[in-house]
Amino acid sequence: MPEFRERLHPSPWLHLVALLALPASMLVLAPVSLPAGVATGVILSGGLIVLLWALAPVIEIADGALRAGRARIPIHLLGSVEVTRGEEARQARGPSLDARAWLLLRGDVDPVVRIEVTDADDPTPYWLISSRRPEELALAITSAAPAQEHP
Numbered sequence: 001m002p003e004f005r006e007r008l009h010p011s012p013w014l015h016l017v018a019l020l021a022l023p024a025s026m027l028v029l030a031p032v033s034l035p036a037g038v039a040t041g042v043i044l045s046g047g048l049i050v051l052l053w054a055l056a057p058v059i060e061i062a063d064g065a066l067r068a069g070r071a072r073i074p075i076h077l078l079g080s081v082e083v084t085r086g087e088e089a090r091q092a093r094g095p096s097l098d099a100r101a102w103l104l105l106r107g108d109v110d111p112v113v114r115i116e117v118t119d120a121d122d123p124t125p126y127w128l129i130s131s132r133r134p135e136e137l138a139l140a141i142t143s144a145a146p147a148q149e150h151p
Helices: 012-019 021-029 034-054 086-093 134-144
Strands: 004-007 058-062 065-068 071-074 078-084 102-104 112-117 126-130
Touching: 004 134, 012 021, 012 034, 021 034, 058 134, 065 126, 078 086, 078 134, 086 112, 112 134
Parallel strands: 102 126
Antiparallel strands: 004 058, 058 065, 065 071, 078 112, 112 126
């Protein structure tokens, strides 16, 4: 059973963009056959919406690992976790971004979670993940991390 699971479903405006395939195909196919244009548009719009939902990445913490999209990393290799929003999130996604960082970003999701990677053999300094529930994700990571021994 996952300790945290979130699917980054597409925003409503992306559905509207997918629906634009309907009038576009009608315009293209209207000189040939208006019913064919409508049918093609409905199929294209529906197919695009299904693809948007089926290909939405999943963020999950389960079995001692963080999985974000196709990437996976054991929790014990993670360090500090930081949640940013607004201008700080924009800076994290842009000007202050390390080119070596691993990214799972969605332009329609403002908050990002920055997760430090502590593995000395991994050249990736941190993961930067978009999340609609960033505080829950950060809490799940810190809760799943093994207790650090203090000398």
